[in-house]
Amino acid sequence: xxxxxxxxxxxxxxxxxxxxxxxxxxxxxxxxxxxxxxxxxxxxxxxxxxxxxxxxxxxxxxxxxxxxxxxxxxxxxxxxxxxxxxxxxxxxxxxxxxxxxxxxxxxxxxxxxxxxxxxxxxxxxxxxxxxxxxxxxxxxxxxxxxxxxxxxxxxxxxxxxxxxxxxxxxxxxxxxxxxxxxxxxxxxxxxxxxxxxxxxxxxxxxxxxxxxxxxxxxxxxxxxxxxxxxxxxxxxxxxxxxxxxxxxxxxxxxxxxxxxxxxxxxxxxxxxxxxxxxxxxxxxxxxxxxxxxxxxxxxxxxxxxxxxxxxxxxxxxxxxxxxxxxxxxxxxxxxxxxxxxxxxxxxxxxxxxxxxxxxxxxxxxxxxxxxxxxxxxxxxxxxxxxxxxxxxxxxxxxxxxxxxxxxxxxxxxxxxxxxxxxxxxxxxxxxxxxxxxxxxxxxxxxxxxxxxxxxxxxxxxxxxxxxxxxxxxxxxxxxxxxxxxxxxxxxxxxxxxxxxxxxxxxxxxxxxxxxxxxxxxxxxxxxxxxxxxxxxxxxxxxxxxxxxxxxxxxxxxxxxxxxxxxxxxxxxxxxxxxxxxxxxxxxxxxxxxxxxxxxxxxxxxxxxxxxxxxxxxxxxxxxxxxxxxxxxxxxxxxxxxxxxxxxxxxxxxxxxxxxxxxxxxxxxxxxxxxxxxxxxxxxxxxxxxxxxxxxxxxxxxxxxxxxxxxxxxxxxxxxxxxxxxxxxxxxxxxxxxxxxxxxxxxxxxxxxxxxxxxxxxxxxxxxxxxxxxxxxxxxxxxxxxxxxxxxxxxxxxxxxxxxxxxxxxxxxxxxxxxxxxxxxxxxxxxxxxxxxxxxxxxxxxxxxx
Numbered sequence: 001x002x003x004x005x006x007x008x009x010x011x012x013x014x015x016x017x018x019x020x021x022x023x024x025x026x027x028x029x030x031x032x033x034x035x036x037x038x039x040x041x042x043x044x045x046x047x048x049x050x051x052x053x054x055x056x057x058x059x060x061x062x063x064x065x066x067x068x069x070x071x072x073x074x075x076x077x078x079x080x081x082x083x084x085x086x087x088x089x090x091x092x093x094x095x096x097x098x099x100x101x102x103x104x105x106x107x108x109x110x111x112x113x114x115x116x117x118x119x120x121x122x123x124x125x126x127x128x129x130x131x132x133x134x135x136x137x138x139x140x141x142x143x144x145x146x147x148x149x150x151x152x153x154x155x156x157x158x159x160x161x162x163x164x165x166x167x168x169x170x171x172x173x174x175x176x177x178x179x180x181x182x183x184x185x186x187x188x189x190x191x192x193x194x195x196x197x198x199x200x201x202x203x204x205x206x207x208x209x210x211x212x213x214x215x216x217x218x219x220x221x222x223x224x225x226x227x228x229x230x231x232x233x234x235x236x237x238x239x240x241x242x243x244x245x246x247x248x249x250x251x252x253x254x255x256x257x258x259x260x261x262x263x264x265x266x267x268x269x270x271x272x273x274x275x276x277x278x279x280x281x282x283x284x285x286x287x288x289x290x291x292x293x294x295x296x297x298x299x300x301x302x303x304x305x306x307x308x309x310x311x312x313x314x315x316x317x318x319x320x321x322x323x324x325x326x327x328x329x330x331x332x333x334x335x336x337x338x339x340x341x342x343x344x345x346x347x348x349x350x351x352x353x354x355x356x357x358x359x360x361x362x363x364x365x366x367x368x369x370x371x372x373x374x375x376x377x378x379x380x381x382x383x384x385x386x387x388x389x390x391x392x393x394x395x396x397x398x399x400x401x402x403x404x405x406x407x408x409x410x411x412x413x414x415x416x417x418x419x420x421x422x423x424x425x426x427x428x429x430x431x432x433x434x435x436x437x438x439x440x441x442x443x444x445x446x447x448x449x450x451x452x453x454x455x456x457x458x459x460x461x462x463x464x465x466x467x468x469x470x471x472x473x474x475x476x477x478x479x480x481x482x483x484x485x486x487x488x489x490x491x492x493x494x495x496x497x498x499x500x501x502x503x504x505x506x507x508x509x510x511x512x513x514x515x516x517x518x519x520x521x522x523x524x525x526x527x528x529x530x531x532x533x534x535x536x537x538x539x540x541x542x543x544x545x546x547x548x549x550x551x552x553x554x555x556x557x558x559x560x561x562x563x564x565x566x567x568x569x570x571x572x573x574x575x576x577x578x579x580x581x582x583x584x585x586x587x588x589x590x591x592x593x594x595x596x597x598x599x600x601x602x603x604x605x606x607x608x609x610x611x612x613x614x615x616x617x618x619x620x621x622x623x624x625x626x627x628x629x630x631x632x633x634x635x636x637x638x639x640x641x642x643x644x645x646x647x648x649x650x651x652x653x654x655x656x657x658x659x660x661x662x663x664x665x666x667x668x669x670x671x672x673x674x675x676x677x678x679x680x681x682x683x684x685x686x687x688x689x690x691x692x693x694x695x696x697x698x699x700x701x702x703x704x705x706x707x708x709x710x711x712x713x714x715x716x717x718x719x720x721x722x723x724x725x726x727x728x729x730x731x732x733x734x735x736x737x738x739x740x741x742x743x744x745x746x747x748x749x750x751x752x753x754x755x756x757x758x759x760x761x762x763x764x765x766x767x768x769x770x771x772x773x774x775x776x777x778x779x780x781x782x783x784x785x786x787x788x789x790x791x792x793x794x795x796x797x798x799x800x801x802x803x804x805x806x807x808x809x810x811x812x813x814x815x816x817x818x819x820x821x822x823x824x825x826x827x828x829x830x831x832x833x834x835x836x837x838x839x840x841x842x843x844x845x846x847x848x849x
Contacts, residue, residue: 004519012519016406022413045415047197048423048497050362050797051371054197055205058358061166061190065352066158070150071099074136078116078148085115097150106144113140119148123157133157159190162351167192170354172347173208192354202361202659203647204340206640212309212353213344215261217292220303220315221252241305243312244331251312253305258295263288267345269338272330278338280329282345289325297321308341356640359661366589366657366797373795374427381431381789382408385782389438392778393445395534399524400441403517407437410508411501423497425726428798431786432733432805433505439476439779440513443744444469446775449533453543458530466518472747473513475692477506479743480736482684487732490677495729502733540781541774549769550762553822560707560819567714576716579724580662582671584631586642589619589658590650596622602650609645620796625654639663658797674728678709681735689739693746696827701742704820708738708811715807716800726801734808737783741776741816748772749824761829765821780813 004012025033025044033042049056071094078101082089088104089112103112122132135154139147167184170192174182183195199205221238229240229252237255242248266283284292296304296318305315306329313331329341386404389397411430415422448465456464481503488499524530580587590597599616602625606614613630627646632638639661647656682702690698712731716723748768756764769776787809790802 004522009519012515016409016516019406019410019413022416023409026412026416043416043419045412045422046419047371048421048426049195049197049360050366050424051374051422052197053362053366054195054199055202056358056360057194057196057202057206057209057356058187059170059192059194059209059354060357061159061163061192062353062355063155063159063190066162067097067150067155069352070135070154070158071097074099074119074148077119081115081118082112085111087112087115097155098147100145100147102145104144109140109144109146112146113138116146116148156189163190163192166350166352166354169348169350170194170209173343174205176343176347177205177208191357199361202359203644204336206356206359208340208343209354210356210640211344212350213261213347214309214349215264215345216307217258217260217295218256218305218307219254219258219295219299220305221254222302224252226250226252241307241310241312243315249312251305251315253307253312258304259284259288259292261345261349263291264345267342269335269342270328272328277330278333278335280333280338280342280345282327282329284325286325289323292325292327293321293323297323355637356661357663359640359643359659361656361659363655363657370424370795370797373793374424374431377789377792377794378427378431378434380793381786382434384785384789385434385438388782388785389441391538392536392540393534394536395524396445396521397536399517399520400438400445402520403441403512404434404437406516407505407508407512408434410512411504414504414508415501420500421497422501424795424798425495425498425729425801426501428790428794428801429498429501429505431790431794432783433502433509434786437505437509437512438782439740440469440473440509441517442775442778442782443472444513444517446772446778449543449774450771452533458533459525461533462521462525466514468751470514472744473510475747476740476743477510478688479685479739480733481506482688483681483732483736483739486677486681486684487729490673490680495725498726498729541777543774545770545773546766547770547773548766549817550766550822550825553818553825556818557822560815563714564707564710567710567717570717571713574717576713576723577720579722579727580628580660581724582674584639584662586627586629586639586646586662587658587660588627588629588643588646588656590625590627590654591657592623592625592654594653597625597654599625602627605649606646609649611642611645624657624796674725677728677732678735681732682706685735685739689743689746693750694829696824696829697746697750700820700823700827701739701746703823704742704815705735705738707815707819708734708808711811712804712808715804719803721800721803724800726798727804730801730804730808733805734812737809738812738815741779741812742820744772744775745769745816745821749821753829761825765824769817769821776813776816780809783809 021041022043025042033040033044036042075092075094078089078092078099082101087108089101090104091100091102093100103109116138120134120136120138122134133153134151135157136148136150139149163186167186171182171184174184174194174196177196177199181197183193185193187193194205194209196202196205221235223235223238226240227250229235229238230250234240234252238252239255240250241253242250263284264282265285268281270279270281271277272279300318300320303315303317306313313329316330333341382404386401389400389404391397393400408430411433414420444465447469448461451461451464451468452458454461484499484503484506488496488503592598597618599618603614603616606616606627606629611629612632615628617626618624619626629642629646632642643659643661650656682705685705686698686702689701709731712734715721716727721727745768748771749765752759752764752768756767759767784806787802787806790798791806794802
C-alpha cells in the first residue's frame with residue numbers, strides 16, 4: 001500500500017504541479033497576466049455577481065399577451081377571408097381563448113367553413129417540437145355560429161417561438177449597453193435569465209428589458225374632437241391613446257397601422273440641428289420606405305402619430321411627403337432616454353411583455369467588501385486549522401498541512417479550468433472544506449495510532465491504517481456528495497456556486513488524503529526509517545477511553561425527544577423568520593453617504609411611501625442599514641414599483657449596495673424546491689447506507705439526521721436568524737456532515753460486529769464510539785475552527801449560513817454518538833435478551849446499559 005512506482009510518483013507530482021499552475025493566475029493581477037507570454041495559463045476564476053457586483057434578473061413572459069395577439073390576428077384574418085368570399089357575418093368578437101362569428105345566411109355556413117379552413121390547418125412546428133400542431137379548433141355545434149378556440153398545444157408553440165425571439169431581442173438590448181460577458185439564457189418554458197456582471201445602473205437595465213418596444217406609425221383621426229370621443233364613443237376603427245407627457249394628453253388614433261418597427265433597419269440617438277434637442281433618427285427598409293412615403297403623400301397637412309407600446313411619443317403634422325425612408329422622432333428626450341429608445345428600436349420589439357419576477361443586484365462596493373471578508377476568513381481559518389493539526393499530530397500534522405495546501409490549490413485550479421463561478425457562499429465552501437478536508441487525514445492518523453498501540457510495527461501500522469480507513473473515507477464522503485449534488489440541481493445562483501465548490505472539495509479531499517498524503521508519508525518512511533510514530537505536542541483525547549455512552553442512552557433519548565418536540569412546537573407556533581426567498585418581497589441594503597444611518601428617520605420616510613410592511617435594522621457597521629419590504633398585493637410589477645419608490649426617496653443620502661426582489665411566483669417555487677431537495681437528499685442517503693450496511697444502520701442514520709435538521713430549524717426559530725436559500729444550503733450541508741460523522745461510527749460498529757461475535761451490543765457500541773472518539777473530536781474541532789473564522793470575519797451576508805453550520809456541526813457530532821448508535825439497540829441489530837446484554841464478556845465486569 002505504501003509502495004509507489006517511479007511512474008506513479010511522477011504522475012502524482014505532475015498532477016499537483018498542473019493544479020498549482022492552473023491556480024497560480026488567481027494570485028496575479030490581471031494587468032500583470034496580460035504581459036506574460038501567450039503560452040502561460042491565464043484563466044482565473046469567474047467571480048459571481050455577489051463578488052464583482054452586477055444584476056441577476058429573471059423575466060417571465062406574459063402568455064395572455066400572446067393569446068390576445070393571436071386572437072386579434074385571427075379576427076383580422078376572419079374579417080378579410082369572409083369579405084373576400086362575399087359571405088355576410090355579424091358578432092365577430094373574442095373572449096378568453098375563444099373567437100366567434102355568426103354567419104347571417106344559413107346557406108353560406110358551409111362556404112364560410114371552407115373559407116376559414118386555413119385557420120384550423122396544422123402548422124409546421126419544427127423538427128424539435130413534434131412536426132406539426134393544430135393551433136386552433138372549430139366548434140360549430142350551434143347552428144350558424146362558428147367558434148374558434150386556441151389549443152393548449154397552440155399556446156405552447158406560440159410561447160416557445162416567442163421565447164426564442166425574445167431571447168434574441170434581449171441579447172441585442174443587453175449587448176447595446178456595452179457590458180462585458182452578459183449571460184442571457186432560457187429558463188423553463190416561459191422565462192429568461194439575464195445576468196450582467198459589473199453593471200453600474202441596474203435600474204436602466206430593467207427599464208430597457210421591461211419595455212415591449214412595439215413601434216407603430218398611425219394616422220391621427222381628426223374627424224371629431226378627442227374630447228367628444230372621450231365623452232361619447234370613438235368612431236369605428238379608432239381608439240383613444242395617451243401621450244407620455246405629465247399629465248398625459250389624449251389623442252384619437254386610427255387603428256390602421258401605416259408602418260411598424262419591423263420595417264426599421266437603423267435607429268440612432270442624435271441632436272436636432274435647429275434647436276439642439278436630443279432626437280432619434282430612424283431609417284426604414286425599402287418596403288417600409290415605400291409605404292411611409294405613400295401614406296405621407298396622401299395625407300399632407302394631417303397629423304400622424306408615432307406610438308411606442310400604446311403611448312403617443314409625438315404627433316407631428318405632415319407638411320410634405322417623406323419619400324427618403326428616413327425621419328426623426330422628437331419628444332421630451334434627454335440624451336440617455338433618446339439613446340435608450342434607439343437601443344430598443346435597433347434591438348427590435350418583444351413579442352410579449354416580460355415581467356421581472358426576481359431581481360438580485362449587488363453594488364461593486366459591497367462585492368469588494370465581500371471579497372475582503374472572504375479572504376480574511378479564509379486566511380484565519382487556514383491558520384487555525386494548520387496550527388491545530390500540527391499541535392494534534394506533530395510531524396504527521398505537518399505532512400497533512402502540505403496536503404491541505406495542495407487540496408486548496410486543486411479546488412482553485414479545477415474551478416479556474418472549468419470556468420466555474422466563485423460566489424460568496426463558494427468562498428464559504430472552500431473555507432469549510434479546509435476544516436473538513438483534514439477529516440480524512442484524521443481518520444487515517446487515528447487508525448495508524450490505534451494499530452501501533454495494538455503492537456504492529458511503525459510501517460505495518462501506517463500501511464494498515466491507510467488500508468482500513470479507505471472504506472470509511474469513501475462511505476462518509478459519498479453521503480456528503482449526495483446532499484451536495486441535490487443542492488446543485490435544485491439550488492440557484494450563489495447556492496449553486498457553493499454546491500460546485502463543496503463538491504469539488506469533497507473529490508479533491510479523497511485524492512489528497514489517500515494519494516498525496518500517502519506519498520509524503522512513504523517518502524518520509526524511506527528517508528527517516530523511524531522506530532516510533534512522531535509525538536504530538538498535545539493529546540486531546542487520551543487513548544483507551546472507556547466512557548459508558550450507552551449507559552445514559554435513555555437520558556439522551558429523552559433530552560433529544562424533548563428538544564425535538566419543542567423545536568416542532570416553536571416552528572408551528574412562533575414560526576421561522578423566512579427571508580424573501582421563501583415569502584417574497586424586497587430586501588435593500590443601503591449605506592449612508594456621510595455619517596451614521598438614522599434608523600428613525602428612515603422608518604418615518606419609508607412609512608410615508610405607503611408600501612406596506614417595512615422593517616429597518618442596522619446591518620453590520622453603524623452606517624449600513626437593511627430594509628425589508630413585505631410582499632405587495634399588486635403582483636410582480638408592484639414589487640418593482642416598491643424599489644423605484646424607495647430608490648427615489650433615499651438615493652440622495654444613501655448608496656444602494658444590494659437589492660433583492662423575489663415575487664410571489666418565485667418564492668413559492670423556491671419553498672417547494674427546498675422541501676423536495678431535503679426529501680431527495682434523505683432518500684438518496686437512506687438507499688446508499690442501506691446498500692452499504694443493513695437496514696438498521698440506514699434507518700438509524702436517517703433518524704439521527706432528521707433529528708439534526710429539526711434541531712437546526714429550532715435554532716433558527718429561537719435565534720431569529722433569517723431563513724433563506726443559503727440557510728437551506730446550510731441544512732443540506734449539515735445533513736452531509738452529520739452522515740459523515742455517523743458513517744465513521746457505523747463503520748467501526750460493522751467492523752467490531754465481525755470481530756466480536758458474542759459481545760453484547762451495548763458494550764460493542766461503547767467500544768466502537770470510544771475507538772473513534774479521538775477522530776470525532778478532532779474533526780469537529782477543525783471544522784468548528786474554520787466555521788468560527790467565517791462567523792467572526794466572513795461578513796453579515798453569510799452570517800445565517802455560517803451560524804447554522806456551526807450549530808449543525810455541534811449537534812451532528814452529538815447525534816452520531818448519542819442518537820445514531822443507541823438506535824441500533826432499539827432496532828435490535830443483534831437480538832439478545834436483556835439478561836444476555838448485562839452479562840460480562842470474558843470474565844470482565846458487567847457493562848451498564
